[in-house]
Amino acid sequence: MNLILLGAPGAGKGTQAELLVKKLSIPAISTGNMLREAMAKGTELGKKAKQYMDEGALVPDELILGIVADRVAQPDCRDGFILDGVPRTLAQAEALEAKGVKIDHVVSIEVDDAEIEGRMTGRRVCSKCGASYHVVANPPKTEGICDSCGSALITRKDDAPETVRRRLKVYHASTEVLKDFYAKLGRLRTVNGSQSIEGANADILEAIGAQV
16 A cells, blocks of 8 residues: 655654554655755765755755655565655656556645644654654653664754744645645545544544555
């Protein structure tokens, strides 16, 4: 099953992707994590992406789609995958269709902007593996330490309040048109992201007809 998770920054896409990976046994492809890894390594792609991400802007399509195309061609995606963070624009969605990347369901996780801003101040990510936590909603077992790999948790620069507001503006301007695009294709499913993590996950599984 090939899935796309849509939602504003901080809506819970990363957390839900991690749960779906365990329940559906398919990999999650987070473009954000891949871009941050490229930036940490100082690759040419990473240097280009860093300028855009630091400003809260979208990374250009050619960079994103190049990463995704390489990733979905890997053997572990043979039985399905979850896209987290892409497509973000109509052009990206159309390009994925043109490349023959088959998408079964598109799940939009709905959360109000005011709640998103509140969530961002408590978000922490692993400096090494990219696992996502929240100090209130999804805390690590040990404060400041990743459950998965034991590395330090950090607050990302793009979670700063002014950057969050910019990212939300970009999201509404560019990404929400995707809901219309996928609705017309009969693939859109909407889920309330303001409820508990477990509740949202159960609703996602029901929306995509997964037998877990």
